[in-house]
Amino acid sequence: xxxxxxxxxxxxxxxxxxxxxxxxxxxxxxxxxxxxxxxxxxxxxxxxxxxxxxxxxxxxxxxxxxxxxxxxxxxxxxxxxxxxxxxxxxxxxxxxxxxxxxxxxxxxxxxxxxxxxxxxxxxxxxxxxxxxxxxxxxxxxxxxxxxxxxxxxxxxxxx
Numbered sequence: 635x636x637x638x639x640x641x642x643x644x645x646x647x648x649x650x651x652x653x654x655x656x657x658x659x660x661x662x663x664x665x666x667x668x669x670x671x672x673x674x675x676x677x678x679x680x681x682x683x684x685x686x687x688x689x690x691x692x693x694x695x696x697x698x699x700x701x702x703x704x705x706x707x708x709x710x711x712x713x714x715x716x717x718x719x720x721x722x723x724x725x726x727x728x729x730x731x732x733x734x735x736x737x738x739x740x741x742x743x744x745x746x747x748x749x750x751x752x753x754x755x756x757x758x759x760x761x762x763x764x765x766x767x768x769x770x771x772x773x774x775x776x777x778x779x780x781x782x783x784x785x786x787x788x789x790x791x792x793x
Contacts, residue, residue: 643698646671650702665706672700680755704732 678693715721742754
């Protein structure tokens, strides 16, 4: 049962690497798409009736599409942050968040809730949505436009 999930995960990793290499400035769009696929999968697992086992299994396979998100976030931080100290700090915070999620995630699976696990779906769903929103808000275009706005206000206040 794990081989198709791993195969789908491998396909999403290769596809995201090829697309972000071929299309300039597409890493944030790819991150949002990855999280949308994963959210679709978790919603399939949570909302489909238990007798639709194949559809729920396909939803689980879609959840594994989240694998390329971590290297994409690291590459975004590496290319968009200047300065060794800032870059090291951000990389460490991303890694700590990744580790905290991996440590706390299994704690939400309560064996009494099998096979639906209602408690575990909310943290994953909310984290994926928050991550997508953060990716959009922290995009380099938004950062660039905010920088222009701050510079404009700084220069107009001097005159």
